[in-house]
Amino acid sequence: MLAQLLIFGVLLQGEAVAPAKPAAGQVVTQAGPDRTALLKVKRIYVDSFGDDPTSREVQSMIVSALVGTNEFKVTENRDRADAVLKGVALEKSSQELHAYSEGTAVASGGGGAAIKDSAANTETIREAKVTVRLVNPDGDVIWTSTQESKGAKYKGSTSDAADRCIKQLLKDMEKLKTANAGASTQPVAETDAPKK
Numbered sequence: 001m002l003a004q005l006l007i008f009g010v011l012l013q014g015e016a017v018a019p020a021k022p023a024a025g026q027v028v029t030q031a032g033p034d035r036t037a038l039l040k041v042k043r044i045y046v047d048s049f050g051d052d053p054t055s056r057e058v059q060s061m062i063v064s065a066l067v068g069t070n071e072f073k074v075t076e077n078r079d080r081a082d083a084v085l086k087g088v089a090l091e092k093s094s095q096e097l098h099a100y101s102e103g104t105a106v107a108s109g110g111g112g113a114a115i116k117d118s119a120a121n122t123e124t125i126r127e128a129k130v131t132v133r134l135v136n137p138d139g140d141v142i143w144t145s146t147q148e149s150k151g152a153k154y155k156g157s158t159s160d161a162a163d164r165c166i167k168q169l170l171k172d173m174e175k176l177k178t179a180n181a182g183a184s185t186q187p188v189a190e191t192d193a194p195k196k
Contacts, residue, residue: 037142039176041134043073045081049089054158058089058130061162069170083142087132087165091158126150128157132165143172 046063049055062085066074075081101118133144147164149157 036176036180037136037140038134038173039180041072041083041136041142043075043080043082044134045075045078045084047078047084047086049087054091054128055089058128058158058162059087061159062087062130062132062165065163065166069166071170071173081137083134083136085132085134087130089128089130089158089161091126091128093126126157128161130158130161130165134169143169145169145172 044066046059046066049059049062063074066072066085078084099118099120101116103114103116105114106112127148127150129146129148131144131146133141136142145165145168147161147168149160149164155163
């Protein structure tokens with residue numbers, strides 16, 4: 001009997017220790033999910049992404065994209081911001097070699113002829129990866145996104161990745177607005193309190 005109680009106690013402790021993992025894309029803070037934290041952000045300070053040219057370029061593109069949304073005010077005063085946007089940008093370029101060769105040969109009696117044709121060219125491929133996160137004044141991460149790009153039809157890879165980050169932010173905010181609107185339109189249960 002005592003052994004069964006010990007086993008039962010160990011099993012209960014195992015269940016209490018295992019924390020639930022948040023779903024992908026869920027906004028989570030230290031105390032648990034805070035679905036409204038992202039919706040409260042109106043003024044953003046964009047922190048330095050780094051001193052290299054790519055980081056400075058992406059930071060500038062992020063600022064421009066945020067201003068262009070008309071959803072946020074971008075401030076240079078960190079103390080007045082509702083959230084700080086921090087990020088990292090990486091860009092790499094590689095060379096792809098494209099080559100082909102073909103030939104034709106004709107042989108007859110005492111001789112022959114051969115034709116060979118070949119060509120080679122290289123193509124520069126630029127890839128960018130941008131990771132951003134919004135942090136509230138308490139230091140809690142309230143939103144994060146990582147976007148990659150090999151370049152868009154009319155944009156470079158860094159510009160495309162920066163735009164994708166801001167589009168993802170707007171998309172996630174719209175999902176939260178829709179979820180909150182749906183939650184507020186649900187009927188409130190009537191109570192059995194006496195009516196006056």
